[in-house]
Amino acid sequence: MDLDWIARNLADGQDIVGLLGLHLVLALTPVVAALVISLPLGYAVSRTRAVAGPLLALFGVVYSVPSLALFVALPLVLGTRILDPLNIVVALTIYTVALLVRSVVDGFRGVPAQTRQAAQAMGMGPLRRVLTVELPLAMPVVFAGLRVVTVSNIALVSVGAVIGLGALGELFDLGLRQGFYTPIVVGIVLIVALALLFDGLILLVQRLCLPWSRGAAA
Amino acid sequence: MNVFSFLLDAENWAGPSGIWVRIGQHVFYSVASVLLAALVAIPLGVLIGHTRRGDAVVSGLSNAARAVPTLGLLVLVVTLMGSGYLPVVLALAVLAVPPVLVNTAAGFRGADPGAVHAGRALGMTGWQLVRQVELPLAVPLVVSGLRSASLQVVATATVAALAAAGGLGRFVVDGQNLGPGGYPQMFAGAVLVALLAVLVDLGLGGLGWALQRRTGRISREDRDHLATLQPGTA
Amino acid sequence: MSSVSLRASVAEDDDGQAVITFEAVSKTYRDGTTAVSELDLVLPSDQVSVLVGPSGCGKTTTLQMINRMIEPTAGSISWDGTPLPQIRRTTLRRQMGYVIQSGGLFPHRTVLDNICTVPTLLGWSRARSRSRALELLSLVGLDRSLAQRFPAQLSGGQQQRVGVARALAADPVLLLMDEPFSAVDPVVRADLQELVKGLQRELGKTIVMITHDIDEAMIMGDQVVIMRVGGRIAQMGTPDEILDRPLDDFVAGFVGRDRGYRALTFAPAAGLPVARIRSVRSAASVATGSSPAVVVDGEGRPLGWADAAHGSTLLPLGATFAAETDTLRAVVDAALSSPVGLAVAVQSSGRLAGVVSAADALEAVRRRRLQVAERHGSAVAAAPDDGDAPSADPATLHEEAGPPADPAAPRQEVGHPPTPSPDRRTTPPPDGAAPAGPADDEREAAS
Numbered sequence: 001m002d003l004d005w006i007a008r009n010l011a012d013g014q015d016i017v018g019l020l021g022l023h024l025v026l027a028l029t030p031v032v033a034a035l036v037i038s039l040p041l042g043y044a045v046s047r048t049r050a051v052a053g054p055l056l057a058l059f060g061v062v063y064s065v066p067s068l069a070l071f072v073a074l075p076l077v078l079g080t081r082i083l084d085p086l087n088i089v090v091a092l093t094i095y096t097v098a099l100l101v102r103s104v105v106d107g108f109r110g111v112p113a114q115t116r117q118a119a120q121a122m123g124m125g126p127l128r129r130v131l132t133v134e135l136p137l138a139m140p141v142v143f144a145g146l147r148v149v150t151v152s153n154i155a156l157v158s159v160g161a162v163i164g165l166g167a168l169g170e171l172f173d174l175g176l177r178q179g180f181y182t183p184i185v186v187g188i189v190l191i192v193a194l195a196l197l198f199d200g201l202i203l204l205v206q207r208l209c210l211p212w213s214r215g216a217a218a
Numbered sequence: 219m220n221v222f223s224f225l226l227d228a229e230n231w232a233g234p235s236g237i238w239v240r241i242g243q244h245v246f247y248s249v250a251s252v253l254l255a256a257l258v259a260i261p262l263g264v265l266i267g268h269t270r271r272g273d274a275v276v277s278g279l280s281n282a283a284r285a286v287p288t289l290g291l292l293v294l295v296v297t298l299m300g301s302g303y304l305p306v307v308l309a310l311a312v313l314a315v316p317p318v319l320v321n322t323a324a325g326f327r328g329a330d331p332g333a334v335h336a337g338r339a340l341g342m343t344g345w346q347l348v349r350q351v352e353l354p355l356a357v358p359l360v361v362s363g364l365r366s367a368s369l370q371v372v373a374t375a376t377v378a379a380l381a382a383a384g385g386l387g388r389f390v391v392d393g394q395n396l397g398p399g400g401y402p403q404m405f406a407g408a409v410l411v412a413l414l415a416v417l418v419d420l421g422l423g424g425l426g427w428a429l430q431r432r433t434g435r436i437s438r439e440d441r442d443h444l445a446t447l448q449p450g451t452a
Numbered sequence: 453m454s455s456v457s458l459r460a461s462v463a464e465d466d467d468g469q470a471v472i473t474f475e476a477v478s479k480t481y482r483d484g485t486t487a488v489s490e491l492d493l494v495l496p497s498d499q500v501s502v503l504v505g506p507s508g509c510g511k512t513t514t515l516q517m518i519n520r521m522i523e524p525t526a527g528s529i530s531w532d533g534t535p536l537p538q539i540r541r542t543t544l545r546r547q548m549g550y551v552i553q554s555g556g557l558f559p560h561r562t563v564l565d566n567i568c569t570v571p572t573l574l575g576w577s578r579a580r581s582r583s584r585a586l587e588l589l590s591l592v593g594l595d596r597s598l599a600q601r602f603p604a605q606l607s608g609g610q611q612q613r614v615g616v617a618r619a620l621a622a623d624p625v626l627l628l629m630d631e632p633f634s635a636v637d638p639v640v641r642a643d644l645q646e647l648v649k650g651l652q653r654e655l656g657k658t659i660v661m662i663t664h665d666i667d668e669a670m671i672m673g674d675q676v677v678i679m680r681v682g683g684r685i686a687q688m689g690t691p692d693e694i695l696d697r698p699l700d701d702f703v704a705g706f707v708g709r710d711r712g713y714r715a716l717t718f719a720p721a722a723g724l725p726v727a728r729i730r731s732v733r734s735a736a737s738v739a740t741g742s743s744p745a746v747v748v749d750g751e752g753r754p755l756g757w758a759d760a761a762h763g764s765t766l767l768p769l770g771a772t773f774a775a776e777t778d779t780l781r782a783v784v785d786a787a788l789s790s791p792v793g794l795a796v797a798v799q800s801s802g803r804l805a806g807v808v809s810a811a812d813a814l815e816a817v818r819r820r821r822l823q824v825a826e827r828h829g830s831a832v833a834a835a836p837d838d839g840d841a842p843s844a845d846p847a848t849l850h851e852e853a854g855p856p857a858d859p860a861a862p863r864q865e866v867g868h869p870p871t872p873s874p875d876r877r878t879t880p881p882p883d884g885a886a887p888a889g890p891a892d893d894e895r896e897a898a899s
Contacts, residue, residue: 137560
């Protein structure tokens with residue numbers, strides 16, 4: 001390990017820190033966007049029998065497409081340049097939605113029929129029932145999905161380095177070109193650390209927001 | 219610019235760096251590394267699942283595996299060992315181990331405790347239990363683990379191109395180096411690798427489905443558990 | 453427990469006016485199954501009506517049509533004369549308490565917030581809802597310290613109590629109970645049944661309850677409606693009427709072969725002569741030749757029987773019954789399950805209260821049967837289970853039902869409120885003192 005290299009890059013305030021910030025933006029923007037899309041979509045899907053199966057199967061296929069393929073193909077659809085960060089954000093949003101919708105569907109389907117019925121029998125209107133009873137009860141499963149997608153997004157951003165835009169992944173490219181493993185190790189360590197940090201943060205938020213679900217998440 | 223021009227040009231399919239050869243390389247990397255991973259992970263998973271020990275290790279491993287950037291691992295191995303088939307296959311195999319291990323362990327642990335108990339009461343030995351009671355129930359899950367691993371590997375093998383190795387990722391990297399005119403070549407790589415991944419996914423998915431129909435269903439609980447354990451694609 | 457403030461705000465219908473009326477109500481589901489057909493039913497106010505029947509008899513559908521969770525396909529249902537469709541669904545439901553299996557509590561809300569659900573929907577202030585909720589916690593016998601817990605942190609029985617409190621929160625006139633106690637064990641179930649009966653007496657609510665458990669129906673119901681598959685009424689009446697005179701084979705079969713035995717559930721045990729019995733701390737201390745003794749622990753709670761013939765072996769205790777609160781059925785069960793033919797009575801604290809001999813228990817059964825026979829005239833002779841009953845001649849019956857032959861042992865009539873006597877206190881007598889013999893000797897010891 002060349003500690004000097006790390007020190008030089010940190011002192012610069014450009015390379016490592018800048019890449020770290022960019023990495024977070026590229027990884028987390030899709031999580032937020034996908035959550036906003038997935039909650040209503042997942043709820044709608046959970047209420048239908050006919051649509052749910054085929055749609056979830058389609059998402060499964062989408063999820064199996066390698067991210068690099070999507071990074072390359074998206075400019076064609078979006079009209080962006082190949083190096084536009086939007087490609088990565090959109091690609092990761094697609095993956096995140098594909099996985100999160102399943103969690104949301106599972107979450108809503110996991111709400112006990114009895115609880116739903118009790119809410120109805122007590123005179124709650126449909127909107128209030130969904131927002132104050134079903135949604136909170138679906139959240140533990142949604143949080144579990146959220147943790148999975150956040151961690152894998154943070155790891156996936158680095159793949160963009162192959163096409164020249166991978167935030168911390170660019171350290172891998174750098175190391176490879178120079179035959180020098182310090183940046184590679186630094187990249188791996190930072191990415192794993194970020195992933196674990198955000199996994200822990202989401203867990204913390206869950207504990208705070210859903211104090212009743214301790215240990216009950218799927 | 220016709221983005222399909224590269225794919226439609228017959229010349230690009232033949233030759234030592236043509237599409238067919240790249241597909242062959244890609245499949246070779248993938249099959250070799252998944253087999254290697256299976257050789258290690260399946261026996262280990264059977265052991266962990268059958269003895270019902272080491273759950274914490276398995277779940278910790280699967281979480282960590284999701285956080286590790288596949289590109290970084292591959293590049294590190296290549297930087298340390300030099301490029302060539304062996305380092306790439308080794309690195310890919312390492313990535314393929316967790317999904318196979320987790321699913322195998324879950325499958326062998328998931329056998330109906332009543333059936334296992336009955337088998338024991340009938341005087342089956344540990345090995346007989348594994349083969350006659352646990353195996354039939356675990357096979358669909360093992361296949362599902364192989365499927366996740368294969369997808370992971372097919373995706374990551376694309377990235378191997380950056381490490382000066384072959385495979386479909388070459389088209390992406392080479393096209394990138396050509397500048398704006400190289401896009402059809404990049405696109406060809408992307409389409410081919412996506413097709414390959416979807417084929418693998420559907421093929422192994424179908425196999426798992428068929429096996430599951432034959433050997434009974436996996437409980438919903440197990441599936442939910444597994445859904446949260448699947449490592450992401452690369 | 454301030455029952456006054458909890459009184460229903462709606463005037464009580466002393467004239468027994470119908471609250472819920474079903475007229476020719478049918479419900480056919482989209483798949484063609486008919487859950488309920490041509491149902492005519494009156495659910496009177498201030499009473500507990502229990503709908504009971506096998507699964508598929510349409511009882512749940514019937515219940516859920518009352519709060520419009522399900523709409524009938526034909527016929528009409530009205531509440532105090534107002535057809536249900538004229539009342540907004542949510543408004544209607546907020547006026548009807550609803551209790552379901554396992555409480556149906558919201559797992560993400562605290563006990564307090566669960567109870568406040570309907571008051572909040574009705575727009576009560578937070579302070580008013582909270583104080584009401586705390587009041588209800590005490591009413592259903594829960595400690596206020598549980599208010600901030602989540603449902604998962606409560607036992608099944610506690611959850612069910614919260615479910616009852618939640619249903620009562622906005623002081624509804626009507627309480628709908630959908631198999632409310634089927635998920636708890638028999639001991640807890642009995643407590644909950646007692647709780648709901650007590651609340652009903654105290655608050656004068658109209659309760660409509662469904663269950664598949666005929667025992668529960670008989671215990672809870674003022675009116676029992678037995679339904680058969682296809683949603684038709686097989687028989688309707690008071691529990692006594694149904695047990696004594698099942699209309700047809702279906703009802704007789706559903707009520708069960710041991711319905712005569714079950715009828716004992718309606719006779720209290722209090723009033724039976726409880727005899728003293730010698731209690732010892734160890735089975736080994738029973739001298740040869742002496743009569744059986746109850747082995748108790750340091751707290752005076754019975755552990756088993758000791759009998760000289762069995763040396764120092766502790767014989768099983770058999771079932772026990774609570775001297776003040778249990779039913780005649782429990783006494784008979786205790787007597788029959790006792791290795792020495794003596795039913796062991798315990799106080800509410802669990803301490804040994806004394807014993808009732810099998811002979812006394814059966815005597816009480818005989819007199820109970822005569823009472824019932826008197827009420828229903830010749831019906832007794834017709835009932836197959838009572839084949840050995842005395843002749844249906846009223847004169848004979850009166851004679852048989854007369855006062856007990858032995859004036860030295862004045863017994864309270866079964867069904868009379870209990871009058872605790874100081875003799876009931878069990879002070880374990882010194883070893884060897886006043887050994888209680890079986891059967892008749894004992895009664896003397898008690899008097």
